[in-house]
Amino acid sequence: MQADTKKPVLSLRGIVKTFPGVRALDGVQLDLYPGQVTALIGENGAGKSTIVKTLTGIYQPDEGQIFVDGAETRFPTAQAAGQAGVTAIHQETVLFDELTVAENIFIGHAPKGRFGLIDRKAMKARAREILNSIDADLDPGVKLADLGIASKHLVAIARALSIDARVVIMDEPTAALSHKEIAELYELVEKLKAQGKAILFISHKFDEIFRIADRWTVFRDGQFVGEGMMDGTTEADLVRLMVGRSVDQIYPKRPAQIGAPVLTVSGYSHPTEFEDITFTLHQGEILGFYGLVGAGRSEVMQALFGITQPSKGATRIGDDVRVLRSTSQAVDAGIVYVPEDRGRQGVVKGLPIFENVTLPSLSQTSRNGFLKLANEFALARDYTQRLDLRAASLDQDVGLLSGGNQQKVVIAKWLATKPRVIILDEPTKGIDIGSKAAVHDFMSELAAEGLAVIMVSSEIPEVLGMADRVIVMREGRIAAEFAGDQMTPENLVRAAVGIEGATA
Amino acid sequence: MSDATEAPTHTGRQIPDRLQNPLTRALQSWEALLLVVAVAIFIANSMASPYFLDPWNLSDATFNFTEKAMIAFAMALLIISGEIDLSVGAIIALASTAMGLAMQAGAGTPVLVLVGLATGLLCGAFNGLLVARFGLPSIVVTIGTMSLFRGISYIVLGDSAFTGYPSGFAWFGQGYVFWVITVELVIFTIAAIIFGILLHRTNFGRMVYAIGNNATAARFSGIRVERIKFTLFLLTGLMSGIAAICLTSRLGSTRPSIAAGFELEVVTIVVLGGVSILGGSGSIPGVVIAALVMGLVTFGLGLLNVPGIVMSIIMGLLLIGVIALPRLWSMARRR
Numbered sequence: 059m060q061a062d063t064k065k066p067v068l069s070l071r072g073i074v075k076t077f078p079g080v081r082a083l084d085g086v087q088l089d090l091y092p093g094q095v096t097a098l099i100g101e102n103g104a105g106k107s108t109i110v111k112t113l114t115g116i117y118q119p120d121e122g123q124i125f126v127d128g129a130e131t132r133f134p135t136a137q138a139a140g141q142a143g144v145t146a147i148h149q150e151t152v153l154f155d156e157l158t159v160a161e162n163i164f165i166g167h168a169p170k171g172r173f174g175l176i177d178r179k180a181m182k183a184r185a186r187e188i189l190n191s192i193d194a195d196l197d198p199g200v201k202l203a204d205l206g207i208a209s210k211h212l213v214a215i216a217r218a219l220s221i222d223a224r225v226v227i228m229d230e231p232t233a234a235l236s237h238k239e240i241a242e243l244y245e246l247v248e249k250l251k252a253q254g255k256a257i258l259f260i261s262h263k264f265d266e267i268f269r270i271a272d273r274w275t276v277f278r279d280g281q282f283v284g285e286g287m288m289d290g291t292t293e294a295d296l297v298r299l300m301v302g303r304s305v306d307q308i309y310p311k312r313p314a315q316i317g318a319p320v321l322t323v324s325g326y327s328h329p330t331e332f333e334d335i336t337f338t339l340h341q342g343e344i345l346g347f348y349g350l351v352g353a354g355r356s357e358v359m360q361a362l363f364g365i366t367q368p369s370k371g372a373t374r375i376g377d378d379v380r381v382l383r384s385t386s387q388a389v390d391a392g393i394v395y396v397p398e399d400r401g402r403q404g405v406v407k408g409l410p411i412f413e414n415v416t417l418p419s420l421s422q423t424s425r426n427g428f429l430k431l432a433n434e435f436a437l438a439r440d441y442t443q444r445l446d447l448r449a450a451s452l453d454q455d456v457g458l459l460s461g462g463n464q465q466k467v468v469i470a471k472w473l474a475t476k477p478r479v480i481i482l483d484e485p486t487k488g489i490d491i492g493s494k495a496a497v498h499d500f501m502s503e504l505a506a507e508g509l510a511v512i513m514v515s516s517e518i519p520e521v522l523g524m525a526d527r528v529i530v531m532r533e534g535r536i537a538a539e540f541a542g543d544q545m546t547p548e549n550l551v552r553a554a555v556g557i558e559g560a561t562a
Numbered sequence: 563m564s565d566a567t568e569a570p571t572h573t574g575r576q577i578p579d580r581l582q583n584p585l586t587r588a589l590q591s592w593e594a595l596l597l598v599v600a601v602a603i604f605i606a607n608s609m610a611s612p613y614f615l616d617p618w619n620l621s622d623a624t625f626n627f628t629e630k631a632m633i634a635f636a637m638a639l640l641i642i643s644g645e646i647d648l649s650v651g652a653i654i655a656l657a658s659t660a661m662g663l664a665m666q667a668g669a670g671t672p673v674l675v676l677v678g679l680a681t682g683l684l685c686g687a688f689n690g691l692l693v694a695r696f697g698l699p700s701i702v703v704t705i706g707t708m709s710l711f712r713g714i715s716y717i718v719l720g721d722s723a724f725t726g727y728p729s730g731f732a733w734f735g736q737g738y739v740f741w742v743i744t745v746e747l748v749i750f751t752i753a754a755i756i757f758g759i760l761l762h763r764t765n766f767g768r769m770v771y772a773i774g775n776n777a778t779a780a781r782f783s784g785i786r787v788e789r790i791k792f793t794l795f796l797l798t799g800l801m802s803g804i805a806a807i808c809l810t811s812r813l814g815s816t817r818p819s820i821a822a823g824f825e826l827e828v829v830t831i832v833v834l835g836g837v838s839i840l841g842g843s844g845s846i847p848g849v850v851i852a853a854l855v856m857g858l859v860t861f862g863l864g865l866l867n868v869p870g871i872v873m874s875i876i877m878g879l880l881l882i883g884v885i886a887l888p889r890l891w892s893m894a895r896r897r
Contacts, residue, residue, distance in 0.1 A: 365782070389784035403782040408775035408842050412579070417772055418784040420765040427764050435579045442577060453580040471783065 065128070067092050067256045068113075068144065068225050073122035075108055082108040083119070086282040088275055090225055090256040095247060097271035097288070098260045099296055104277040106260050110229055113258075114146045115139035140166075143224035147214040147231055153202055160185035160198035163217045188216045192246055208239035215246060226250060227258045232266060244270055264293050276300055309523025310499045312506050316526065317341030320510040321393070321479050323362065326371035331357035332534040335371070339479060339510045344501065346525030347514040349554050354534035355514045356398055359481045363395035364388040375478070389418050392478030396468050396485060398514070400461065404468040407457030411449055412438035414456045414467050419474045441470035446496050462493020469500065480504065481512040486520065498524060518547050530554050592836035593848045599884070600855045607862035614865055621742035623861035625812065627831070628746040629805040630824060631853035634831040635757035636798040638849045641832055642761070642774045643794055644841030645700040647689060650802045651824030652711035657681035657806035659715040662724030662816040671730040678807040679800065685711055686799015690792035700795075708825065715818040724816040735812025746808050750853075753801065758846035766790070774841035830881050831856055855880075 066089040075083040083105045090096050100106050111117040113124075115133035123130050126142050133139040153162045160178075161168075163185045171177030185198035194212040202210060211231060218226050228247075232240045247270050250257060261267055267274070268288065275285040276299040283299050319338045326335040332354040339345050347355045361368045364382040372379050375391050382388040388395070397403035405414055415438040416423050423433035438452050445466040449459060456467055465485065472480055482501065486494040501524060505511050515521050521528055527541040530553035538553035540546075588594065607614045614620070633650050640647055660681040661674045669677065685707070692703045737745040761767035772780040773787055781787045805824075810816055835852030837844025859880065863873050 363782075384786065385781055386784045386786050394784075395782065397782055402776070403778050406772050406776045406779045406783070409772060413768065413772070417768070417780070420768060424765050427766065429763055429765065429768060439577065439579070447577065449577050451578045451581040453582070475784075 064091075066090055066125075067127060069125040069128075070109070070112075071123045071125070073109070073112060073119045073124075075105075075112060075117055075119050082280050083112070084280040085122070086277060086280070088258075088282075089285070090258055091273070092224070092254045092256050093251050094272040095251060095257040095259050095270050096273040096275060097267040098258055098275050098277065099267065100277035100300055104300070105280040106277060107229070108280075109277070110146055110227055110258075110260070113139065113144055113225075113227060115144075137166075140221055143222060144227070145218040145221060145223040145225070146227035146229060147211060147218065153210055153213060153217075155203040156201065158199050158201055159189075159196055159205070159213055159216075162202055162213050163188065163198070163220050165217075167221060184220070185216070188219050191219065192216060192249060208242070211239075211243065212246075215250075223255065225256045225258065227260070229260045230262070231259075232261065232263065240266075264296070267296075268293070309520070310495070310502050311344075311524055312502045314342040314344075314502075314505045314526070315508075316343045317508065320375070321362075322374040324371055324374070326358065326361060326368045326373075328357065328361060328366065328534075329369050331366075332361075332531075335536060337529055337536070337539075339512060341510055342505050342508050343527065344505050344511040344513055344525050346521040346528040347512060347531060348516070348518070348521045348528055348550050349531035349537075351516060353531040353554065355531050356483055357534075358531070359395060359483055359512065359514060360397075362388070363393060363481065365395075389475060389477075392476075393481070394418075394472035394475060394477040394479070395481045396465070396472060396483060398483040398487060400464055400468060405456045405464045407455065409456060410453045411442065411447075411456050411459070411467055412452040415441060415471045415474055418471060422474075437474050438470070441474045442466065444473070445470050445500055460489075460493070462489035462497075465489055465493060465497060469497065473504075477509070479510045479512065481514070483514045484516065485513060486515075486517075518550055521545075521550065522547065532556055593845060593851060596834070596836065596848060596851045596855065596884075600851055600858065603855060603858045603862065607858060607865070610862065611865040614862065617742045619861075619865075621744060621747075623857055624744060624747050624750075626860045627853040627857035628744070628750040629809050629812075629821075630828050630831060630856075631750055631849070632753050632805050632808070633798065633801045633824070633828045634835070634849050634853060635753050635846060636794070636801040637828050638832045638835065638837050638844055638846060639757065639761055639767075639770055640700075640794045640798050641829075641837050641839065642841055642844050643770045643791060644774045644777060645693060645791060645794065646704065646829070647686075647700065647795060647798045648704040648825045648829075649685065649689060649707040649711055650798060650805075650828055651821040652708045652715075653682055653685040653799055653802035654806040654809060654821035654824060655715040655818060656685060656711040657803050658810045658816040658820050659718050659724070659818070661727075661806070661810055663718065665724060665727055671728050671733075674727070674731055675734075675807055678810070679803045682799045682801070682803020682806060683796060684799070685802070686796040687792075689799065690795030693795060694788040694792040712818065715820075719816070719818045725814065727811065727814055731811050732814065733811070735808045735810070735814075746812075749804065749808065753804075754846060754850050758850075761846050766793075770794070771842065774838075774843070827856070830877065834881055834884055 068090045070086065070088040072085045072087065073083050074085055086105065086109065088098070088109065098106055098109070108117065112119050113133070115136040115138050118134065124132060131142060133142065154165065157165065160182045164181050168176045169180040169184065171180070182198045189196050189198065192212065192215060194216065196205070196209060196212060202213065205213070231243060247257060259267070259271055271288050273285065273287055274291060274296065276283045276296060278300060318341055320341050321339040324336050327333050335358050349355050357366070360366055362373065362382070364385045364387050367383065368381060372381055375393065378391070382391060382393065401407070406417065412434055416434045419437060423437055424430055435452060442449070442452070447466045447470070448463055456464060459467065485497050485501070501511055501513065513524060522545055527539065528545055528550060529536055530538045530540070530550055532554055540549055637647060637650065657678045661678050664674055664677045689704055689707055692698050693700045734745055739745055739748050761770065769780065769785050769790055772783070772785060773790060777787055809821060813820070831852045832849055833839055834855065835844065835849035837849065856877070859877065860873060863876065
């Protein structure tokens, strides 16, 4: 069982994968060694999820080679990747809730008895065997739907072991786990290492990477930028490679003159999503909203924007106290919202760029309800250029743009309405680093011009780098508020998860 | 329209307004292809039958599509917005029945027209309320109201019919404005222009496209999605009311089975005209040409004494063929 840790079990060379408008992978390489954990590091949009999909046979690379034990091979299907011993444990594990633990472990390769029927007894016994080998105290006969997320991870890992996987990909495995569960996962990773598995570990969390990884590989904007051993590498080294410049330059936050209150929200409540949300937003301010996924931040923002109705509470905009009942009322009141779900809620794919930009401003560009295309092009050109949009023409379908450029179109759309308050919900999630910088830059510029900005973000560096003040939400309530020196990663995380060691 | 030469006001790179010449785009459009089909059918018809090119015959032929096409314009907007109204034939039946009742009560032509329009609007408002206010799926709602509206007509009329409309009322369906130009053809033309402008030249039309492509993002862009959908059902009801006036006037009578199957022919015209059944794209010129194609095919086959059942088979094949063609073409090209 003791494998040679010198030679990689799996190697990728010169992998290229393009999508319309994006070069997701641009000649990347990756080596995975038996009995070692390789951390794949990179920002959102660096190409991490694309490489996972390439490794598991979901995507076919346009160019490049895949070697298993030094022999070139291809993974035309997910089955082929599985047969080659590559298995992945995803952020949201792809398992079947309505099947039992044993069935999930053996789906697709169940032990067969007479007449080619599934031998349930053997399947259960072997499932128990495997679960025992990872110290997982689970009943193989129980339905998956009855298990928590951590147990589901165990099932996914058991499944990986059942197909005799040699390469295990863990894509943000700790994202939804509590501290205790994370500790258990680390132990499991050690066991897998001892069994000689090669592990690809993808995580945003540096503490995790330094805790369990042996090697690192860094991608940036779809390109391979470096690899090495964790020993002798510092956090600052990795950050520099990830972003391609030194850390203090990333966030172009300018000191802004914080002025009079623009928006006051008092006692906003919703029967199920949030409770007693009260805060004040000032001119020129960037107010960060931090919290775990599901803390209710987006729900609050959508209620402020008139998508959903609060059950209690009111907003005060200038001298006007009211509850906004529809998005058109919100836009008229000067509150606009850049949603997190860009593709579904942000852009209207199928319509050209300029029509997306002018959609909420038609009363401004038209005359007596009749379209004036020249005005529309002028307005669209003005705002898209300010955001440094990269597009072939303004007449191009917005759906053909990359995520980052779509985000610029959404922001341009709202700036054209000359709002007083702009709410950005995870504004840089899943967009390339160039667009990210443009969005940050622009956010700073807007605040400096006196706009009031709310930025919902789950990325601590972004919150700390951009916000003047941070509100932390937990379970639908405001947990804490920090400003100045109090804005530290530790304070934010503690407030977001509640007391130390609590289950998230 | 092209003021791309204007000096840039900001430092970003210059993005051109358009890459493709609008004329080139128009020539490559679905409408252009459909126009070729229409011309081909016209030529084929004129060669197949010596009676085809007679102006009075052609004038008669327009009745094959005018009433349906009036509704098709409103239906096109509705389908582009992602909804549908299958109750239009039933609205005609109900509106015609209402006019019949008004006639029996001694109403004159102006009142009959008002009753027809009001019934259409009320039916449209009912559909619109159920879809826009209560968020019910329009295909289910209008299948329901299709039975409901026509059912009322059957209860009122049973096996009987309303006849004896005032002579002035006959003008709408039997009158001529000038030489061979019928009143219905004029109404059709005016409706085409109004709906063409509404869809292609107004803020309202732009919002219809936005809703059809992505209703959620449209709402997130501050558009009153429900209000626009309600208005579209209202417009479809109104056009059904106008069609009811024309059809009742032309037939001179009301039976509960009037305009049976209209909804499918209207939807056929709309889809043949290049409107995506999934919503989001299509144009009024396309619907106009599609209506002409429908009319020409029906009329040409009629001249050749082709039975009605065969005619509907041919129309069905034409629809499937025309819809499948672009997809087959792109599949062939991808190989």
